[in-house]
Amino acid sequence: MTTVAESPHAGRLRALASEMLAERRLIIASNRGPVEFALDEDGTPAGTRGSGGLVTALSAVARYAELTWIASAMTDGDRVIARREGPSRFRGPIPEEQMYLLFVEHQKAAYNRYYNVFSNPLLWFIQHYMWNTPRTPNINLADYEAWDEGYVPVNRAFADSIVREVAGDPLAPYVMAQDYQLYLVPGFVRESLPGAIIQHFVHIPWPDPRYWELLPNHMRLAIFESLAAADFVGLQTSRDTRNFLHSCEAILPGADIDYRRSSVWYKGRLTNVRAYPISIDVPTVEDLARSQEVEFYEKRLAPLLGDLNILRVDRMEPSKNIVRGFRAFELLLRRHPELRGRVNFLAFLVPSRQEIALYQTYTDDVFEIVDGINDQYGDEEWQPVRVFHENNYTQAIAAMKHYDVLLVNPVIDGMNLVSKEGPLVNGRGGVLILSEAAGSHEQLGQHAISVATADVEGTERALFEALTMGPDARSTRAAAIGQQIRNYDIAAWLESQFRDLRSLA
Ligand code: G6P
Numbered sequence: 001m002t003t004v005a006e007s008p009h010a011g012r013l014r015a016l017a018s019e020m021l022a023e024r025r026l027i028i029a030s031n032r033g034p035v036e037f038a039l040d041e042d043g044t045p046a047g048t049r050g051s052g053g054l055v056t057a058l059s060a061v062a063r064y065a066e067l068t069w070i071a072s073a074m075t076d077g078d079r080v081i082a083r084r085e086g087p088s089r090f091r092g093p094i095p096e097e098q099m100y101l102l103f104v105e106h107q108k109a110a111y112n113r114y115y116n117v118f119s120n121p122l123l124w125f126i127q128h129y130m131w132n133t134p135r136t137p138n139i140n141l142a143d144y145e146a147w148d149e150g151y152v153p154v155n156r157a158f159a160d161s162i163v164r165e166v167a168g169d170p171l172a173p174y175v176m177a178q179d180y181q182l183y184l185v186p187g188f189v190r191e192s193l194p195g196a197i198i199q200h201f202v203h204i205p206w207p208d209p210r211y212w213e214l215l216p217n218h219m220r221l222a223i224f225e226s227l228a229a230a231d232f233v234g235l236q237t238s239r240d241t242r243n244f245l246h247s248c249e250a251i252l253p254g255a256d257i258d259y260r261r262s263s264v265w266y267k268g269r270l271t272n273v274r275a276y277p278i279s280i281d282v283p284t285v286e287d288l289a290r291s292q293e294v295e296f297y298e299k300r301l302a303p304l305l306g307d308l309n310i311l312r313v314d315r316m317e318p319s320k321n322i323v324r325g326f327r328a329f330e331l332l333l334r335r336h337p338e339l340r341g342r343v344n345f346l347a348f349l350v351p352s353r354q355e356i357a358l359y360q361t362y363t364d365d366v367f368e369i370v371d372g373i374n375d376q377y378g379d380e381e382w383q384p385v386r387v388f389h390e391n392n393y394t395q396a397i398a399a400m401k402h403y404d405v406l407l408v409n410p411v412i413d414g415m416n417l418v419s420k421e422g423p424l425v426n427g428r429g430g431v432l433i434l435s436e437a438a439g440s441h442e443q444l445g446q447h448a449i450s451v452a453t454a455d456v457e458g459t460e461r462a463l464f465e466a467l468t469m470g471p472d473a474r475s476t477r478a479a480a481i482g483q484q485i486r487n488y489d490i491a492a493w494l495e496s497q498f499r500d501l502r503s504l505a
Helices: 010-021 053-058 076-085 108-127 141-166 185-192 217-227 238-251 282-289 292-304 322-335 357-377 393-400 418-425 441-447 456-467 471-487 490-504
Strands: 026-030 035-039 045-049 067-072 099-104 174-178 197-201 232-235 256-258 263-266 269-275 308-315 343-350 385-388 405-408 431-435 449-451
Touching (some): 010 026, 010 490, 026 053, 026 141, 185 197, 197 490, 238 263, 282 393, 282 418, 292 343, 308 322, 322 357, 357 385, 405 418, 405 456, 418 441, 418 471, 441 471
Parallel strands (some): 026 067, 026 174, 067 099, 174 197, 308 343, 308 405, 343 385, 405 431
Antiparallel strands (some): 035 045
């Protein structure tokens, strides 16, 4: 894709990146890579964009800085690529020139323990406050094994591959490790590369120390000690940084916390704790929204649109609160017969983590409520809800151009990039309904209609208010949100991190 527009931050960011990279290399490590490969019928791997907020945001980095991106080989196609390219580099198709993608291949059993038992659901559910603590979780031998034989060795393999990759470089690299799957990477890398400049960015919420105490002490301590070996810990919001500092105080014995400077001293090292609210690559998303591919999907979707359209775009994920969203819609149709036949709900739900039983039952719950609504209110001519259960980002962008209401009501969310993509591409002055517990609420809440996570009644009222809002109020809000997103785009997110990293070099 050729990009016409540029972020206002692009010039400064490129200058900063080239200063940084003159001395040290930049390594990004994340569990999911920017592309994943599926094998076609004759066994040839074909790449598609990875799903989720992390990939959406980080794919932009390569536009500004040359980097090596290390990710897990997650599919059979990824493994074919990993073996074919060996320890050398694969040039990723997004955005070609400056990125080398290096897959780390793990043993399947170890990866399964790391991904399907420890990271998701255990850690993910802790960080999203999703356990029902009187009953769950029940941490048992399988979790202990998932730690010892999954999470620890997979993190070790990532660190080893970073160390191998930079062997022979005159100076240790900048390492930007991503998210909850890789909490042990800073500690392992620090052991081998004491001079590395390490940042760990956490894309998901950081809970209160009490909730961390659900995790056995040795696991929790290892996670916190490793993060305290990083130079910077980046989080999404100021709320998360406060929780991080509080939890270091509670969990790391002898740690010295400076709340004013937002830093942690532990075992003779200083870790700076910063909020860097993640964002989207504005010019790329806008270009895509204007592209022929998107136009193709717009034509396909046109017959499914009603007079009024409510939209949601999410991974099929319990923390996204999809079921409560449909409960509120059902209530809306019950209370407002005048809306029946006029308002359509289009839900773009990307399949996610289907190996995990909790995700399977959640998926079943979503389809059950959708079928219920369609049976009760739909007829041959009109189906109130349409679910698109597939990973098709282009189609989702096409749909986002046409909503009247974008429903983003997660139980809790690190940032939520849909709440930034939607208002950027939408052409109808659509209204954003936003959960107070989404990270993006700190930036966008003022111009959205806020809802409390569990408040089905309030969500129904918010839907009605949004659907009946006058055009002036709609467009004032939409313009304010669009401006916010343009001012603080992904380049601004990166620039603030690069500045911090550079300050230590
Ligand atoms: C969230 C997490 C990411 C993760 C993504 C998709 O955005 O913060 O780390 O990559 O979800 O999840 P998945 O398990 O499919 O990679």
